[in-house]
Amino acid sequence: MRRRGRLREASLAYALLLPSFVVFGVFVFFPFAKNIELPFYESRGGVGFGANKTGGTRTWVGLEQWRDILGSEEFRDALWITLKFTVITVPVGIGLGLLLAVLAHQRLRGITIYRTIFSSTVATSAAVASVIFFSLFGPASGVWKLRIGGIPILEHPTWALPAVAGVAIWQSLGLAFIVMSSGLQALPDDVLEAAAIDGAGANRRFFAVTLPLMSPTLFFAFVVGAISAFKTFAEIDILTPGGGTGDNTRVLAYAVYDSGIVSGNQVKAAVFAVGLFVCVFVLTLLQLRLERRVKYVG
Amino acid sequence: MSVDPAGMVGSVGPVGSVGPPTWVAPVGSAAPGGPRESAGSGRRVLRYALLTVLAGLILFPVYATVVNSLSTPTEITPFPWFPASPNWENYSKAWSQGHLSKYLLNSAIVTIAITAGQVVTAIMAAYAFAFLRFPLRRLLFVVFLTTLMIPAEVTILQNVKTVRPWDGDLTYLALIVPSLASGFGAFLLRQSFLQVPKELREAAFLDGYGHLRFMTRIVVPLTRPAIAAMGLFAFLGAWNQYLWPLLVTSDAPEYRTVQYGLKQLAGGSLDQIGVTYAGTVLAFLPIAVLLMVFSKQLVRGLTAGAVKG
Structure with a gap:
């Protein structure tokens, strides 16, 4: 009797999980495995282009293509550009979000309006933000046509990446502000008041009390921000189509699309994708660890 | 940072509260106690x-x-x-010649289908993980979580091949089906399902409730704020998608969603610039309104607590 109950419970559980697992199986795990398998083979002949290719032969070549591609300058460049992009967007975005949150965290009449404005960019997407800035500052149609040394900023070899990063920062500012605000609001008021009574000035209170207490929120925002920065695609595709002048904005995610879909080099794209996966994987592990720690502290 | 459900494993958050994401909270919320200071x-x-x-x-x-x-x-x-x-001419041009009406309709269809699908599959999976005992439970939960670590870029090469047979109106399926399940959503809902008091469950079963009735009549209504939050995340994620719609609809313009459609508009000819601006506003407005409307509900959910004992 009891056994039958257990069996029924288990079958119900599997039935409830089935839809999710079918989707994950077909659209996450199977393609993931295929992506890992692909670079182990070299394919010759066949008709069609890229993902459309059919026929032809493929031979096992082991790690050869992995080594070639991971060791290539192209991969190193893409990884380096992705890192630069992340190092610009994440700290600046969080810093500005924190600044806005601190400024809006005071009792002033009408402060709600400012809060709403500061969080307003959450309503934009990467694509909307990019199109807004492209049509305002873009090289051809822009109202401003920002130039540096006579070169339109989005076509500039050095300044295109910071410009794209600026758009990404603006787009995520609303989210950063909201995350930092809720972090601030969760701080114990009495500690701050005690510091004020002890005669600590506003600056001192911020750096000696507020900032350390905010560290879990800040770390969380750093990791989530870094994961999302590593996956940046839409901003690159819209603001600097093709990956910028001299491929100077060709981040990893864009390189996967560019080499695999546009140029039809599936093997190269697969290796780049794994490179991106490893970065995101490490960051996610970091985040899960942190979450466990925070839960214990809370 | 962007509003990216997959990247937000931790909207369960540093604050440690389970439930609605923290980011909508301050919009229109009551003024919290800032540091008191008598400013001149x-x-x-x-x-x-x-x-x-x-x-x-x-x-x-x-x-x-x-x-x-x-x-x-x-x-x-x-x-x-x-x-x-x-x-207003730019708007009528963007709406008809710029195909914004079509793009917005496609986005609405795809987004609503994905949101509904994710909410249903996440409730089912979260219920299994929170309330049922079965072999391999821990392992399967870890498998669920690993989906959060696999970025779309790693799966697109093969997924494009998988959905190739779906053309014509089936393109909608290609846009929708890969997003019908969410490891993040299941994870988020499981956290709030776990907070449903044990006594409630025992009482329900004494009253002769089966699992399905307990799930639909008690667990789901009790955790509605968390489900609403998860649904809003799913909605935003689906609406803001860019890479996948680009891959699936680059050769099928009638099925483009608004995010990718905007790029086409922005790449248009010079005299269309006003139309691009109008199209951007049309793409931006529904979400701005939606967030204004839903922020209050979510804030209420936050303050009332995800689960009322």
Whole structure:
């Protein structure tokens, strides 16, 4: 009797999980495995282009293509550009979000309006933000046509990446502000008041009390921000189509699309994708660890 | 950072609260206690000035876009003022010639289907993980979590091949089906399902409730705020998708969603710039309104607590 109950419970559980697992199986795990398998083979002949290719032969070549591609300058460049992009967007975005949150965290009449404005960019997407800035500052149609040394900023070899990063920062500012605000609001008021009574000035209170207490929120925002920065695609595709002048904005995610879909080099794209996966994987592990720690502290 | 459900494993958050994401909270929420300080009127003016300058800087791109969308091509200038007589022609052009009506409809279909699908599959999976005992439970849960670590870029090469047979109206399936399950959503809901009191469950089973009845009549209504939050995340994630719709609809313009459609609009000819501005506003507006409307509900959910004992 009891056994039958257990069996029924288990079958119900599997039935409830089935839809999710079918989707994950077909659209996450199977393609993931295929992506890992692909670079182990070299394919010759066949008709069609890229993902459309059919026929032809493929031979096992082991790690050869992995080594070639991971060791290539192209991969190193893409990884380096992705890192630069992340190092610009994440700290600046969080810093500005924190600044806005601190400024809006005071009792002033009408402060709600400012809060709403500061969080307003959450309503934009990467694509909307990019199109807004492209049509305002873009090289051809822009109202401003920002130039540096006579070169339109989005076509500039050095300044295109910071410009794209600026758009990404603006787009995520609303989210950063909201995350930092809720972090601030969760701080114990009495500690701050005690510091004020002890005669600590506003600056001192911020750096000696507020900032350390905010560290879990800040770390969380750093990791989530870094994961999302590593996956940046839409901003690159819209603001600097093709990956910028001299491929100077060709981040990893864009390189996967560019080499695999546009140029039809599936093997190269697969290796780049794994490179991106490893970065995101490490960051996610970091985040899960942190979450466990925070839960214990809370 | 962007509103990216897959990247937000931790909207369960540093604050440690389970439930609605923290990011919608401050919008229109009651003023919380800031540090009390008696500022002189001079300092107060300074503060307002600083806040206003920052607010202006943040809003300026949106303001310029709105103003330019209402201007005729000759009126578009670097420092636009609100036009005395708004020109709505750009909007009608964006709507029909720019295919915005089609793009918005496609986005709505795809987004609603994905949101509904994710909410249902996540409730089912979260219920299994929170309330049922079965072999391999821990392992399967870890498998669920690993989906969060696999970025779309790693799966697109094969997924494009998988959905290739789905063309014509089946393109909608290609846009929808890969997103019908969410490891993040299941994870988030499981956390709030676990907070449903044990006594409630025992009482329900004593009353002769089966699992399905307990799930639909008690667990789901009790955790509605968390489900709403998860649904909003799913909605935003689906609406904001860019890479996958680009891959699936690059050869099928009728099925483009608004995010990818906007790029097509922006890449158009020069005299269309006003139309691009109008299209951007049309793409932006529904979400702005939605967030305004739902922020209050979510805030209420936050303050009432995810589960009322």
